[in-house]
Amino acid sequence: MRYYVKKIVSLIMVLFLIMLLTFLAFQVIPGDGAVSRLGVDAEPEEIEALREALGLNKSLPERFFRFLGGAVRGDFGMSYQYSRPVSELLAARLPATVGLAAVSILMICIISVPLGLLCARREGGFADRAVTLLTQTLMAVPAFFLGMIITFLFGVVLKWFSPGGYIPPGESFGKYLHYMIFPAAAISIPKIAMTVKFLKTSVLRERKLDYVRTARSKGNTERAVLWRHVLRNALIPVITFMGMVIADVLAGSIVIEQVFNLPGVGRLLVVAIGNRDYPVVEAIVVYIAAIVLTVNFIVDILYQRVDPRVRIK
Amino acid sequence: MSAGENGGKTAEWLLELDGVSVGFPMRRRGMSVVTRGVSFRVGRGEALGIVGESGSGKSVSMLASLGLLGNGGRVVEGSIRFRPEEGRILELSSMTEKELCAVRGDEISMIFQEPMTSLNPVMTIGAQVEEMLVLHDDGPKETRRERVLAMLGEAGLSGTEDLYGKYPHELSGGMRQRVMIAMAMLLRPRLLIADEPTTALDVTIQAKILALLKKFQEEYGTAIILISHDLGVIRSVCSRAVVMCEGRVVEQGRVEELFEHPQEEYTKRLLAAALGKGSVLRREGVTGGKNTAAVRNYSVFYEERGKKLFAAREKRAVVKGVSFEVHEGEIVGIVGESGCGKSTLAKAMAGLNPLTSGELELACSRPQMVFQDPYGSLNPSKTIGWLLTEPLRLGRIGTREERRGRACEMLRRVGLEDSYYDRYPNTLSGGQRQRVAIAMALMLRQKLILLDEPVSALDVTVQEQILILLVGLQKEFGLSYLFISHDMNVIHRLCDRVLVMYQGEIVESGRTEEVFENPQHEYTRKLLEARL
Numbered sequence: 001m002r003y004y005v006k007k008i009v010s011l012i013m014v015l016f017l018i019m020l021l022t023f024l025a026f027q028v029i030p031g032d033g034a035v036s037r038l039g040v041d042a043e044p045e046e047i048e049a050l051r052e053a054l055g056l057n058k059s060l061p062e063r064f065f066r067f068l069g070g071a072v073r074g075d076f077g078m079s080y081q082y083s084r085p086v087s088e089l090l091a092a093r094l095p096a097t098v099g100l101a102a103v104s105i106l107m108i109c110i111i112s113v114p115l116g117l118l119c120a121r122r123e124g125g126f127a128d129r130a131v132t133l134l135t136q137t138l139m140a141v142p143a144f145f146l147g148m149i150i151t152f153l154f155g156v157v158l159k160w161f162s163p164g165g166y167i168p169p170g171e172s173f174g175k176y177l178h179y180m181i182f183p184a185a186a187i188s189i190p191k192i193a194m195t196v197k198f199l200k201t202s203v204l205r206e207r208k209l210d211y212v213r214t215a216r217s218k219g220n221t222e223r224a225v226l227w228r229h230v231l232r233n234a235l236i237p238v239i240t241f242m243g244m245v246i247a248d249v250l251a252g253s254i255v256i257e258q259v260f261n262l263p264g265v266g267r268l269l270v271v272a273i274g275n276r277d278y279p280v281v282e283a284i285v286v287y288i289a290a291i292v293l294t295v296n297f298i299v300d301i302l303y304q305r306v307d308p309r310v311r312i313k
Numbered sequence: 314m315s316a317g318e319n320g321g322k323t324a325e326w327l328l329e330l331d332g333v334s335v336g337f338p339m340r341r342r343g344m345s346v347v348t349r350g351v352s353f354r355v356g357r358g359e360a361l362g363i364v365g366e367s368g369s370g371k372s373v374s375m376l377a378s379l380g381l382l383g384n385g386g387r388v389v390e391g392s393i394r395f396r397p398e399e400g401r402i403l404e405l406s407s408m409t410e411k412e413l414c415a416v417r418g419d420e421i422s423m424i425f426q427e428p429m430t431s432l433n434p435v436m437t438i439g440a441q442v443e444e445m446l447v448l449h450d451d452g453p454k455e456t457r458r459e460r461v462l463a464m465l466g467e468a469g470l471s472g473t474e475d476l477y478g479k480y481p482h483e484l485s486g487g488m489r490q491r492v493m494i495a496m497a498m499l500l501r502p503r504l505l506i507a508d509e510p511t512t513a514l515d516v517t518i519q520a521k522i523l524a525l526l527k528k529f530q531e532e533y534g535t536a537i538i539l540i541s542h543d544l545g546v547i548r549s550v551c552s553r554a555v556v557m558c559e560g561r562v563v564e565q566g567r568v569e570e571l572f573e574h575p576q577e578e579y580t581k582r583l584l585a586a587a588l589g590k591g592s593v594l595r596r597e598g599v600t601g602g603k604n605t606a607a608v609r610n611y612s613v614f615y616e617e618r619g620k621k622l623f624a625a626r627e628k629r630a631v632v633k634g635v636s637f638e639v640h641e642g643e644i645v646g647i648v649g650e651s652g653c654g655k656s657t658l659a660k661a662m663a664g665l666n667p668l669t670s671g672e673l674e675l676a677c678s679r680p681q682m683v684f685q686d687p688y689g690s691l692n693p694s695k696t697i698g699w700l701l702t703e704p705l706r707l708g709r710i711g712t713r714e715e716r717r718g719r720a721c722e723m724l725r726r727v728g729l730e731d732s733y734y735d736r737y738p739n740t741l742s743g744g745q746r747q748r749v750a751i752a753m754a755l756m757l758r759q760k761l762i763l764l765d766e767p768v769s770a771l772d773v774t775v776q777e778q779i780l781i782l783l784v785g786l787q788k789e790f791g792l793s794y795l796f797i798s799h800d801m802n803v804i805h806r807l808c809d810r811v812l813v814m815y816q817g818e819i820v821e822s823g824r825t826e827e828v829f830e831n832p833q834h835e836y837t838r839k840l841l842e843a844r845l
Contacts, residue, residue, distance in 0.1 A: 210430040216381055218496070219418035219448045222410070228444075232435050308480040309434060 007300060011293050018289040019071060023064050026278045054078075067282070076283035081275045086283045089268060095169050096257070097264035099176065101250040103184035104191070108245065112192045116199030121226060123204060135193035147186035147259035154182055164261040183260040187253050191245050198241050202234040209233075236307050243299035247292040326354040327536050328378065328421075328504055332391035333406070335370070335377045337384055344389055348374055348560040351391070355504070358534040360527075362547035362568065364583065365557035366772035367743075371540045374557075375506045378405055379421060380413045395421065397503055419449045422497035426509035428489035432481040438465075439477035442496045449500060460499070468495035469525055486651075487518040494525060501533050508540045515650040516799055516843040523550050542772060544584060545844070548572060556580050586773040594784045594806050604676065605761045605793035606639040606662065611671035613654070613661040628668060631657045633817040639761065641676075644787065644794040646808030646825070648801065648840060654817040655797045659763040662795070677761055681754035685766035687746035691738040697724075697749055698734035704757050723752040726789070727782060744775035748782065755786065765797045780807060801844050805829055813837045 038047055051057050054077075055066060070076060076086035119128045138146075155163035161182055169176040206212065207230055215229045254266030265284060272280035303310055333351045336344030348370035355361040363371040376382050378393050393406040397420050405413070417423075425431045433441060442461045446452060452460065458477070465473040468491040481489055490510060497505055507526060511519040527550055530537050541547050547554050548568055555565040556579065564577045575581045613632040632654040639645045647655045661669050663682045684690040691700060701720040705711055711719065721731045727748040738746055747767060754762050767783070768776040780803065787794060798804050804811055804825065811828050813821040813836065821834040832838045 210425060210427050211433045213381060213383070214425065214431045214493070215433065217379060217417055217423040218445055219414045219416075220444075221414050224448075229433050229436070233433070236435075307435060309482045 003304075004301075007297060011297055015286075015290060015293060016068075019068060019286055020064065022282055022285045022289075023067050026282060027060065029278075071283075071286060076286075077279040079272075079277055079280050081272070081277040081280070086279045089280060090265065090283055090287065093263055093265045093268050095176075096166065096262045097266065098250070099169065099180050100184055100187070100253065100256070100262065100264060101246075103177070103180045104188040104249050104253075105246050107184055107188040108191050108195060108242070108249075111188075112195035112199060115192070116196045117203065117226060117231070119196060119200040120203035120207070121222075123200075128200075131196065135196050138189050138193040139197070141190065143186050143190055143253065144255045144259050146189055147183065147256050150182050150186050151259065166260075166262055183253075183256050183262060186259070187249060187256050191249070195238065195242065195245065199234065199238050202237050203230055206230045206234045232306060236303070239299055239302055239306065243295055247295040250291045250295065251288040325357045327357045327359075327396055328538075329354045329394045329396075330374060330378070330391070331394070333374060333377065333388055333393060334390035335373050335382065335386060336389040337382075337386040346389060346560070348377075351557070351560075351562055353555045353562060353565055355536050355538055357503070358530065358536050359553065360530055360537040360539065360551040362551035362554035363538060363540045363557060364542065364544060364547055364554055366542055366583075366774065368559070369557040370560040371557045372508050375423070375508065375538060375540060378506070379417055379423065380405070380408070380410065381417075381423075395504075415449075418445055418497075418502070419451075419500050420502055421504045421506065422500070422502040423506040423508065424490070424493045424497050424510050426512050428486050428493055428513060431493055432489055434481055437478050437480060438484070438492055442492065442499060445496055445499045451500060461495075464495045464499050465492070468492070468498070469521070470495070486514050487522065490514060490518075490522055491525070494522070494529070498529050498533070498535070502535060504536045504538065505529070506538045506540070509542070510539070511546060512541070512543070516801070517650060517839055519546070520549075520843050526550060544572070556583070582774060586777045594780060602641045602643075604638050604674065605641050605643070606676065606680070606795070607672070607674040608638070608662070609636045609672040610634045611636065611658075611661075611673055612669060613657050613666055614668040614670075615657075615666075616668065631817055632661070634671065635814075635817075635819045637812055637819065637822060639793045639795055641760070641793060642787070642791055643810065644796055644808045646804040646811040647795065647797045647814055648799060648804055648811060649814035650799065653814045655814050656765050658814075659765050659795060659797055663763055675761060677759040679757055679759055680761040680763055681757060681759050682763045682765060683747070683750050683754045683767045686770050687743050687750055688770070690750055691746055693738050695737075696734070697736050697738065697741075700738075700749070701734075701753055701756055704753070708757070719756065720752075723755055724749075726755070726786065727752045742775075743771050744779060747771060747779055751779075751782070751786070755790065758790075760791070761793050761795070763795045763797075766799065767796075768803060769798065769800065776803070783807070801829075801840060813840070 035042070035047060038050060048057075055063060058066070067077075074087050076090075078084065079086050079089055082089060115131060119131050122128045151163045154160045161179060166179055167175040203226070212225060212229060215225045220228065253264075254270060256262075257264040257266040258270070265287065268280065269284045271277075272284070330351050330353055333348065334346050335348045336346040339345050351370065351374050353361070363375070365371045373382065373386070377386070377388050378395075388406040391406070392404060395403045395405050395416070397403065403416065405416070408416070432438075439458070439461055442464065443457055446457045446460065462473045462477065465476060470476055470488060470491050476484075476492075481492075484492065494510075505526070510526070511522050514522060523546060526537060526539070529535055530550075537550065539547060539550050551568055553566065554568050554571055556563045556571070556577070558579050564571065564575065564580050571580065572584060575584055611632065612630050612634050614628040614630050616626040617629050635658065637645070647658070649655045657666065659682065660666050662673060662675075663680050665682075691697075698717065698720055701723065702716040705716045705719065710716070717734070721734055724731060724733050729745065729748055729752075733741075733745075733749070738749070741749065751767070764783070768779050771779060783794070784807065786792065796804070796808055808825050810823065811825045812819050813828070813834060815834075815836045821828060821832065821837050828837065829841065832841055
């Protein structure tokens with residue numbers, strides 16, 4: 001219990017630090033929110049009035065605590081560009097990004113574990129060599145290029161989906177999922193390739209250890225040895241790796257959203273940076289940081305569950 | 314020689330190896346054969362020892378019996394037969410994997426050398442022992458837990474309810490080996506194969522584990538095959554023994570006969586080296602003279618994570634205020650069980666742990682250390698030459714050529730040729746690696762060398778050579794050794810004085826003869842009694 005408290009306290013501290021750094025970074029960048037919103041030709045009085053309204057003329061600490069206080073409530077202020085609350089913009093974009101990430105992660109977990117085990121079991125055999133060749137190739141292909149191939153193959157040639165389309169989950173959840181599968185495949189295939197390779201190496205390393213010999217000497221079949229004894233041990237390093245992959249996927253696949261024309265957080269970020277829409281950028285940076293930290297926290301807890309040796313009483 | 318010709322009463326044989334050769338596939342093609350024509354029998358309820366050095370094929374022969382070879386290894390010639398009951402003979406060497414699974418654990422079970430790694434680290438003790446019952450579908454579900462608890466108790470473990478939910482890392486080595494034995498004996502197998510079951514354990518625990526094996530053999534009529542490199546271990550448990558060397562059976566017979574009248578040259582050598590009958594290597598009357606090292610009220614600490622939230626790290630004393638001296642040209646032994654602080658003391662003296670208090674006076678600037686495991690202590694990615702010259706490079710001593718010259722000179726002194734300079738550690742045997750480690754320690758020409766179990770990981774005949782080398786070098790260079798060992802025989806043969814450590818303190822010290830003949834402390838007596 002104490003361990004969890006400690007972890008949560010440090011998580012909050014890190015998040016605070018990230019918010020501080022984000023806030024300061026945007027103070028250092030030249031360019032004023034009011035100017036960028038009204039244009040350089042605006043009257044000085046007008047700009048001053050807007051600065052007043054946006055709170056830009058307050059002192060630095062005061063502005064930071066306002067930013068912090070807002071962020072805690074989920075209020076990141078108004079977007080310069082759209083004149084709408086940032087939180088509203090984010091909320092509109094989250095279903096695409098989170099859904100994409102969720103489908104990708106599901107695909108990674110479901111496909112890579114059995115494939116990794118298969119390769120380890122038939123090491124050097126036909127299945128292993130075929131999968132290894134495939135994973136080596138797919139690992140090297142950038143996700144956006146895969147996305148283009150998938151769009152061409154399944155969208156243009158086979159017409160399984162119409163490229164550039166997106167249906168919000170509120171409209172039809174089934175169709176929403178249908179449209180998510182293809183971009184999710186583009187994201188997950190290179191990650192699956194990496195996970196398979198990682199898991200295979202891990203299983204092969206575990207299989208050489210003494211406890212596996214003990215398990216065999218007890219009368220376990222090869223399959224039972226693998227599933228009951230080896231898998232859980234082999235997953236320990238894979239969990240760390242998967243944590244990194246999941247954080248990466250959740251943090252937004254900017255390029256893939258672009259390729260598939262999905263209205264996600266990634267695309268919002270690209271547009272916001274281009275327009276110096278700092279409240280939006282700030283909010284997305286904090287969102288990404290929070291996601292990465294939370295996933296790391298979950299990975300730490302999972303670690304405790306899987307490996308009793310790191311369990312702290 | 315047919316199987317079991319020398320086998321005493323083997324009419325009631327249980328397991329028979331008949332001309333068994335085991336091979337492993339080589340990288341390109343063909344098999345590399347590691348044992349040739351191994352034949353022996355073990356009788357029902359008999360305790361048979363298999364003796365030999367590493368690579369002699371003793372473990373491989375037994376693993377082959379259960380089809381546990383791995384790496385594609387298999388019986389290429391001969392046959393292994395098992396006779397669980399009169400009139401039922403199982404041809405183990407030609408059974409399928411599925412058929413073997415039914416025999417493993419149920420009829421024949423096995424325990425291994427490393428209790429630290431032989432249990433699954435992520436499964437509870439209870440689940441691992443109970444798995445035996447699950448796999449062989451023995452008895453109703455409700456009674457399983459009870460049976461496991463009873464068995465753990467029989468294996469000499471207390472607090473079994475508590476133990477059931479614990480994980481292996483929470484147990485000591487001795488306890489884990491008891492768990493392994495409980496697991497192996499749960500289904501009352503007809504044969505228990507114990508592969509170096511006590512080698513990794515402290516001497517005081519060794520005897521207890523062997524007694525436990527003996528108890529089960531007598532109580533349940535379980536036959537035991539005890540594999541060991543240690544003749545003392547074999548003698549204390551077995552009535553008959555098989556001596557193996559380089560994949561062949563050299564000699565077999567009753568233990569008393571074998572030990573008193575060995576016929577073969579190899580058996581004689583093994584006996585001489587193993588039973589501490591080797592000559593005393595130390596010289597008499599060296600003690601006295603100037604101090605090479607003096608330690609007064611010396612404590613060594615480890616840092617531990619604090620118990621409270623965000624608490625500072627806490628210091629824990631592992632060595633508690635010890636005082637002793639090492640004189641010029643003297644070999645001082647330190648004995649004690651694992652965890653008593655003997656290695657920690659040596660590491661601190663070598664400057665590898667800065668958390669110390671008390672006084673440490675040294676006659677040389679950098680005492681050098683030789684470690685136990687010659688497989689782990691040499692960086693595998695560097696050549697021997699690189700490793701040997703490293704201390705010189707770090708101290709900016711000599712030119713490239715001079716360094717090479719000194720390294721080659723030192724290689725010759727430890728009995729290796731110049732050509733070893735460009736070789737990598739993985740091409741060397743354990744003994745050769747330990748020679749390199751010793752050469753490395755001598756490169757800086759320091760007067761004090763700290764040896765941490767330098768021969769414990771080596772075969773007995775290699776041990777002998779290394780000990781002789783160490784004594785020779787000591788005389789040649791006028792060195793002082795601080796020699797750590799758990800092996801009382803080695804200490805007796807080598808050391809001028811001995812310090813006995815127990816729980817971080819020196820509980821007894823004195824001239825070796827005196828301590829061995831008239832031990833004062835109870836722990837010292839226990840150590841001496843545990844000698845087999």
